[in-house]
Each structure stands twice: as C-alpha cells, then as structure tokens.
Amino acid sequence: MNEEKIxxxxxxxxxxxxxxxxxxxxxxxxxxxxxxxxYLLATTDCLVEDVHFRKKEISYYQLGRKAIAVNLSDxxxxxxxxxxxxxxxxxxxxxxxxxxxxLKGMEELAEExxxxxxxxxxxxxxxxxxxxxxxxxxxxxxxxxxxxxxxxDLIFVTGKxxxxxxxxxxxxxxxxNEARRLVKKVKISAMIDISDGLSSDLIRIAKESxxxxxxxxxxxxxxxxxxxxxxxxxxxxxxxxxxxxxxELLFTVPEKYSANIPEKIFSTPVTFIGRIISEKSYYLxxxxxxxxxxxxxxxxxx
Amino acid sequence: MNEEKIxxxxxxxxxxxxxxxxxxxxxxxxxxxxxxxxYLLATTDCLVEDVHFRKKEISYYQLGRKAIAVNLSDxxxxxxxxxxxxxxxxxxxxxxxxxxxxLKGMEELAEExxxxxxxxxxxxxxxxxxxxxxxxxxxxxxxxxxxxxxxxDLIFVTGKxxxxxxxxxxxxxxxxNEARRLVKKVKISAMIDISDGLSSDLIRIAKESxxxxxxxxxxxxxxxxxxxxxxxxxxxxxxxxxxxxxxELLFTVPEKYSANIPEKIFSTPVTFIGRIISEKSYYLxxxxxxxxxxxxxxxxxx
Numbered sequence: 001m002n003e004e005k006i007x008x009x010x011x012x013x014x015x016x017x018x019x020x021x022x023x024x025x026x027x028x029x030x031x032x033x034x035x036x037x038x039y040l041l042a043t044t045d046c047l048v049e050d051v052h053f054r055k056k057e058i059s060y061y062q063l064g065r066k067a068i069a070v071n072l073s074d075x076x077x078x079x080x081x082x083x084x085x086x087x088x089x090x091x092x093x094x095x096x097x098x099x100x101x102x103l104k105g106m107e108e109l110a111e112e113x114x115x116x117x118x119x120x121x122x123x124x125x126x127x128x129x130x131x132x133x134x135x136x137x138x139x140x141x142x143x144x145x146x147x148x149x150x151x152x153d154l155i156f157v158t159g160k161x162x163x164x165x166x167x168x169x170x171x172x173x174x175x176x177n178e179a180r181r182l183v184k185k186v187k188i189s190a191m192i193d194i195s196d197g198l199s200s201d202l203i204r205i206a207k208e209s210x211x212x213x214x215x216x217x218x219x220x221x222x223x224x225x226x227x228x229x230x231x232x233x234x235x236x237x238x239x240x241x242x243x244x245x246x247x248e249l250l251f252t253v254p255e256k257y258s259a260n261i262p263e264k265i266f267s268t269p270v271t272f273i274g275r276i277i278s279e280k281s282y283y284l285x286x287x288x289x290x291x292x293x294x295x296x297x298x299x300x301x302x
Numbered sequence: 303m304n305e306e307k308i309x310x311x312x313x314x315x316x317x318x319x320x321x322x323x324x325x326x327x328x329x330x331x332x333x334x335x336x337x338x339x340x341y342l343l344a345t346t347d348c349l350v351e352d353v354h355f356r357k358k359e360i361s362y363y364q365l366g367r368k369a370i371a372v373n374l375s376d377x378x379x380x381x382x383x384x385x386x387x388x389x390x391x392x393x394x395x396x397x398x399x400x401x402x403x404x405l406k407g408m409e410e411l412a413e414e415x416x417x418x419x420x421x422x423x424x425x426x427x428x429x430x431x432x433x434x435x436x437x438x439x440x441x442x443x444x445x446x447x448x449x450x451x452x453x454x455d456l457i458f459v460t461g462k463x464x465x466x467x468x469x470x471x472x473x474x475x476x477x478x479n480e481a482r483r484l485v486k487k488v489k490i491s492a493m494i495d496i497s498d499g500l501s502s503d504l505i506r507i508a509k510e511s512x513x514x515x516x517x518x519x520x521x522x523x524x525x526x527x528x529x530x531x532x533x534x535x536x537x538x539x540x541x542x543x544x545x546x547x548x549x550e551l552l553f554t555v556p557e558k559y560s561a562n563i564p565e566k567i568f569s570t571p572v573t574f575i576g577r578i579i580s581e582k583s584y585y586l587x588x589x590x591x592x593x594x595x596x597x598x599x600x601x602x603x604x
Contacts, residue, residue, distance in 0.1 A: 001396040006424060009398065013405045018385065018418050030420035032386060035337065042420065044390045044435055048427045051392075083320065084334060088346045088390075088433050090353075094303040096311065103315045116320050118332035118344065122308060125350045126429065131390050133346055133435035 023145065028074045028193075031143065039143055041136040043074040049127035060101025062170045063130065067102075068109045070195070071134040072174035073247040077193035078145075079183035080138030081176060082115035087132055090125030102130065113176055142183040144191035144251070149209035151278035153189050153252040156261060158268050161198055161246050162226030162239030169245045178265045179249055186260045191251040199241045200295040201250055203282060209252075215274030217286035234286075241284070242296035252276055325447065330376045330495075333445065341445055343438040345376040351429035362403025364472045365432065369404075370411045372497070373436040374476035375549040379495035380447075381485035382440030383478060384417035389434055392427030404432065415478050444485040446493035446553070451511035453580035455491050455554040458563060460570050463500055463548050464528030464541035471547045480567045481551055488562045493553040501543045502597040503552055505584055511554075517576030519588035536588075543586070544598035554578055 001009065007026065016024050020033035029043040047053055047067045058066070068085065075082050087106065091098065110117055115134075158178055175193070182188060190209055194201045198220070206213050222236045226243070230236035253261060261270055277283075284293045303311065309328065318326045322335035331345040349355055349369045360368070370387065377384050389408065393400065412419055417438075460480055477495070484490060492511055496503045500522070508515050524538045528545070532538035555563060563572055579585075586595045 001398055001401075003396070003424065006396045006401060009401060010405065013402070013409065014419050015409065015412070016418050016420070017412070017416060021386070021418055021420050024418065024420045025422070027421065028423075030386065030388065032420065042386065042388055042435070042437065044388045044421070044423045044433075046390050046392065046423055046425050046433070048392055048425055050428065051426050084323070084332065084344065086332065086344055086346045086435060088348050088435075090348065090350055090431070094305070094308045096303055099303075099308060099311060100315070103312065107315065107317065110317070110319070114319060116318050116323055116326065117316050118318070118323050118326045118334065119329065119346070120327070121330075121346045121348055121433075122305065123348050123350055124353050125431070126352065129392070129427070129431065131346075131348070131423075131433045133344070133388060133390075135344065135437070 027146065029078050031078065034137065037139055038137045039140055041075055041078050041080045041138055043071055044131065044133045045070045045074065046129060046131040048129045058170060060098050061105040064102035064105025065109060066169065066172060067130040067132050068106045069172040069174045070247060071132045072109065072113060072176055073193040073195070075134060075136040076174055076176045076179040077191055077249065078138055079142040079179055079191065080136040081180060082113055082134055082136040084116055084118045084135045085132055087117055087120035087130065089120065089130045090123045091128045092124065092126060144183060144188050146190050146192050146205045147208040149190040149205050149211055149252040149276045150254065151211055151276055153254050153276040154258045154272055155213060155215065155252050155274040155276065156270055157198070157221065157248055157250050157273055158270055159246065159248040160221045160223040160269070161248065162223045162236060162243045163229055164243060164245040166225040166229065168223065168225065172247050174247065175249045175268070178268050181265050182251070186253060187257040189252045189254055191249060194246040194248045194250050196244050197242045197296060198250065199293055203295050205250070205252065206282060212277045212279045212281045213274055214277055214283040214285055214290070217284055219271065219273045221269060221271045329448065331380050333380065336439065339441055340439045341442055343377055343380050343382045343440055345373055346433065346435045347372045347376060348431060348433040350431045360472060362400050363407040366404035366407025367411060368471065368474060369432040369434050370408045371474040371476045372549060373434045374411065374415060374478055375495040375497070377436060377438040378476055378478045378481040379493055379551065380440055381444040381481055381493065382438040383482060384415055384436055384438040386418055386420045386437045387434055389419055389422035389432065391422065391432045392425045393430045394426065394428060446485060446490050448492050448494050448507045449510040451492040451507050451513055451554040451578045452556065453513055453578055455556050455578040456560045456574055457504070457515060457517065457554050457576040457578065458572055459500070459523065459550055459552050459575055460572055461548065461550040462523045462525040462571070463550065464525045464538065464545045465531055466545060466547040468527040468531065470525065470527065474549050476549065477551045477570070480570050483567050484553070488555055489559040491554045491556055493551060496548040496550045496552050498546050499544045499598060500552065501595055505597050507554065508584060514579045514581045514583045515576055516579055516585040516587055519586055521573060521575045523571060523573045
C-alpha cells in the first residue's frame with residue numbers, strides 16, 4: 001500500500017471512544033479537550049538515518065534541532081504553542097559527543113520557544129532515529145484546521161519555497177511566532193505546514209475542505225536555492241511546488257479579511273499565491289494558461 | 303557511555319523552565335500540572351526489530367499489543383489511567399497484513415483500558431520500530447513515585463517473575479486495574495513497574511528514596527517458566543531477580559498499612575518479598591545468609 005492508502009486503512013480501523021477527542025487520526029496533530037479556554041495538542045514526528053538524513057550531511061547539533069523543529073512546525077500549523085516534548089531515540093552506541101550535540105540542538109529551540117523536554121526513552125538500534133512527541137496548547141478561538149477553506153478564500157504562504165534540502169532544512173525556523181501573530185490578527189479559515197511540498201499540502205487543505213484551488217505561477221515565492229539549482233523559472237517553480245521540508249505556513253483567508261495580512265511578520269515574508277475555488281480541481285495558472293496539477297510531493301511507501 | 307551514564311548526562315543538560323513540570327527527565331513517565339484534581343502523565347516506550355523482538359518470534363498482533371502494553375505499564379506504575387496514544391512507526395514496506403495485525407493488537411488494549419489512539423506518524427525505515435507516546439491522568443492524591451520508600455516499609459510485587467521472554471511478554475496484562483485498586487485502597491509509599499528486572503528496578507526505588515533493602519529469597523514469586531528453564535531453585539531465583547520484561551508492579555508500603563494488602567487483586571497474586579532498610583545496601587537473604595546484590599537486569603549500551 002502507498003502512504004495515502006495506509007493512512008486511510010489505519011483511520012478505518014481506529015475507533016474513537018472518548019468524547020474529548022476533537023481531532024483524531026488523520027491530522028498531523030491531535031486536538032484534545034483541555035479546559036474552558038484551551039485545547040491540548042499532541043503530535044509526533046521522527047527522523048530516521050538514511051531515510052530523513054545521512055550522518056555525513058548533518059551535524060548532531062543540526063539533527064537535534066531539526067527533530068524538534070519539524071514538530072514545532074506541526075504545533076504552529078494548528079495556531080498553538082508548545083509546552084512539553086518527550087524524546088524517544090535509538091542509536092548503535094551511546095557516544096557522548098553525539099548525545100551532547102543532539103541535546104544542544106534541542107535545548108536551543110526549547111529555550112527560544114519556552115517548552116521543556118520532560119522525558120523520553122533510549123534504546124539501542126542499528127541506526128539512529130530520533131522520535132519526538134510534542135504536547136502544546138491552543139486557545140479554542142485560535143485553533144486552525146485544514147478543513148475550513150471556502151470558495152473565494154485567498155491562499156497565502158510564509159517564507160520562500162523549494163530546494164530546502166540543499167541547506168535550509170538544517171537551519172529551520174519553526175513558524176510558531178508567525179503563526180501566533182497570524183491567528184491573533186487575522187481570520188484564517190484553514191492552515192497547514194508545508195512538509196511534503198506546496199502542491200501536496202495545498203491538496204490536503206482542498207480535500208479536507210471539499211474545494212479546489214488555482215495558484216498563480218508568477219506569485220509563488222521561490223527560494224534562492226531553488227533558483228540556483230534550476231535552469232529556468234519554470235524549473236524553479238517546480239521545485240517550489242514539489243520539494244518537501246519547507247516547513248512554512250500555508251493558509252487561507254476569506255477575501256474580506258485579507259487586507260489584514262501583512263507583507264511580513266517579524267522578518268518572514270507572507271505571499272498571496274492563489275485562490276480557493278468551488279470546483280474540486282487543482283490549477284496552476286502560468287502565462288495566462290490554466291493547467292491541472294496533482295500532488296507532486298514526497299510520499300513514503302510510494 | 304553506558305545507559306546509566308547517558309541518562310545522568312542527559313539529565314544534567316536539560317533545563318526545566320516551566321513551573322508545571324512536577325516530575326521531569328529521569329523517570330519513565332513525566333508528571334505535569336493539569337487541574338485541581340488531576341496531574342497529566344506522559345510516557346514513551348519503543349520496540350525495535352532485532353533489539354526488542356525478532357520478526358520470526360512474534361506475530362504482528364502480538365507486536366502491536368506489546369508496544370501498547372509496555373506503555374500502559376508505565377502509566378500503571380504512577381497510579382494513573384490512560385487517555386490517549388500516538389503511534390510513531392517505521393517499516394520497510396507498507397504491508398496490509400502487518401498494519402492490520404499491529405492495529406488489532408493495539409485496539410484490543412484500547413478497548414479494554416478505554417483510551418484512544420488519536421494520531422501518529424509513519425515513516426519508511428530499514429527495520430520495524432513501533433514507538434508509542436501515551437498520555438494519561440492520575441488524581442493528585444493517587445500519584446505514586448519512586449522516591450517515597452522509607453526504612454521499615456514492606457516490599458511487594460504483583461504476579462510471578464522471571465523468564466518472561468519465553469512466552470509471557472507476548473501476552474502481557476498491563477497492571478492498570480491492579481494499580482488503580484491498590485492506590486485507592488492502600489497507602490503505597492513508592493511504586494515502579496519491573497521492566498529491566500526485579501533487582502534493577504528495586505535498586506531504582508532505593509536510590510531515589512535514599513534507602514536500601516533486603517529481600518527474602520524464599521518469598522520471591524518465581525514464574526513456572528523460570529522454574530522450567532532452571533536446574534534448581536537458586537537458578538530460578540536468579541531469573542526472577544534479573545530477567546527483564548516482567549511488567550509487574552513493585553511497590554513499598556509502610557508496615558502499619560500492610561494489613562490492607564490483599565493476597566490477590568482480581569486474579570493477580572500480590573506477594574511480600576522484603577523490607578526497606580536505612581543502610582544504603584541491597585541484600586538478598588537466602589538460607590539465613592545475607593549477601594549483597596547489585597543491579598542484574600537489562601542495560602542498553604552496557
């Protein structure tokens with residue numbers, strides 16, 4: 001089975017018994033009842049040697065930092081903030097410099113985003129894996145999901161896209177602060193973080209919202225690295241559409257509120273790239289021509 | 303570094319910033335502020351192919367069940383009950399029968415212990431790993447830790463010990479119900495679940511409580527399988543002391559409350575095995591002779 005089929009199959013097998021599960025299996029982050037004001041958020045994401053990284057291409061510090069950053073990105077996408085992390089890790093041997101480096105990378109983000117690493121588990125394994133479980137909170141009124149996009153809504157993205165694997169993925173800036181600013185200032189209708197690629201993740205919003213979209217090729221913010229490795233603008237756009245690991249925010253806003261969207265949040269650019277449509281098709285508009293696109297991003301078990 | 307050194311090193315590097323962390327790194331389970339009545343519990347435990355299991359020796363159903371059971375055991379040891387689980391898994395390919403089997407084993411325990419699997423993450427990896435993140439709750443008054451044992455307290459254990467790897471580990475009965483009954487009926491001073499072996503885990507209680515213990519060889523409840531694989535009682539006792547994966551409850555009770563301890567909880571035997579002493583040494587008393595023992599259990603990176 002490919003990843004999509006597996007996830008569908010899993011969802012069909014899991015029974016939700018508790019009334020306090022607001023969002024369960026199928027989303028990157030679970031949303032759980034907490035108190036009058038807040039929901040609890042719970043997410044997990046894992047980095048596996050020779051699948052997500054090669055030891056030669058990443059330092060231990062960068063590895064620890066990235067393992068945390070991708071989980072923070074999931075919390076950010078819900079409009080929330082982090083509270084606690086558990087670290088479950090496996091490695092062939094317990095080398096001090098490795099553990100020290102990984103912890104430095106993790107603690108740096110813990111310090112910046114004010115959460116605590118409160119526990120975890122260590123195991124021997126033939127290759128390194130770092131699995132993070134992160135718990136966060138979000139005010140009920142600020143919770144953002146993937147299924148709220150409506151025809152006519154405008155589509156925005158933070159940062160610049162494409163070729164993250166070249167360099168950016170080692171220095172990820174989780175968009176927690178940007179997301180918090182956004183949910184407080186703007187009526188966002190749907191949000192996700194771009195982990196598998198702009199097209200794949202925008203299609204997720206579209207499918208769960210039961211809508212389609214058109215995006216404008218000339219509006220897509222392409223990263224310098226994507227330009228650098230491309231022969232022309234067309235190829236760079238393809239990188240921006242399909243490369244994974246951008247970990248930027250992708251969100252939709254009803255047109256009447258779109259004037260509130262700033263061009264930058266802190267120093268992160270926010271770019272209008274397209275529009276939600278009622279027809280359940282996905283279009284890229286390029287030089288006045290409309291062409292259908294599909295999911296071009298990363299797929300485990302593809 | 304060996305496991306103990308690694309854990310010490312990690313603990314020294316992690317900073318706890320939030321006031322709502324009641325128990326942080328160092329315990330199997332983190333305890334977090336929740337509301338007036340409850341604490342939140344968060345734990346993680348992982349099964350890795352060729353480290354914790356061999357594919358030929360366990361069915362997918364048993365694998366899923368065990369991955370959940372070992373986490374439930376951690377929640378039980380705190381006196382709590384489970385609410386939610388996230389499943390983070392890696393495997394070489396997405397075979398339907400595998401995923402189906404694993405989910406059946408997990409859902410069986412979810413149904414029995416009334417928690418929900420609310421999300422997770424899937425990744426490709428060269429070998430199978432199943433990492434569970436479990437969230438539970440415990441009434442503040444029922445929270446049990448490892449550090450409360452006092453000289454004179456009696457030591458008890460549930461079930462029978464040793465040679466779990468032969469068969470029992472495939473059919474683990476997490477002691478949630480037993481632990482809940484115990485914390486409601488008896489003043490327990492310290493509790494842990496036996497994952498690495500009776501001696502190792504009792505030494506954990508002793509170290510964290512700043513005490514020692516003596517246990518009586520003739521009181522230790524030895525499993526049938528431990529007897530079966532041993533030449534004599536002495537060898538069987540060694541299995542009961544040092545084998546991992548029993549996942550029974552090990553706890554201490556002030557003597558004045560010990561009359562409240564039943565011989566069985568539901569159908570699980572509860573056995574008195576020894577006494578906490580003020581001298582920080584660990585004794586096994588056998589045929590009237592006292593001998594010092596150390597940690598004999600399982601040690602990753604040993």
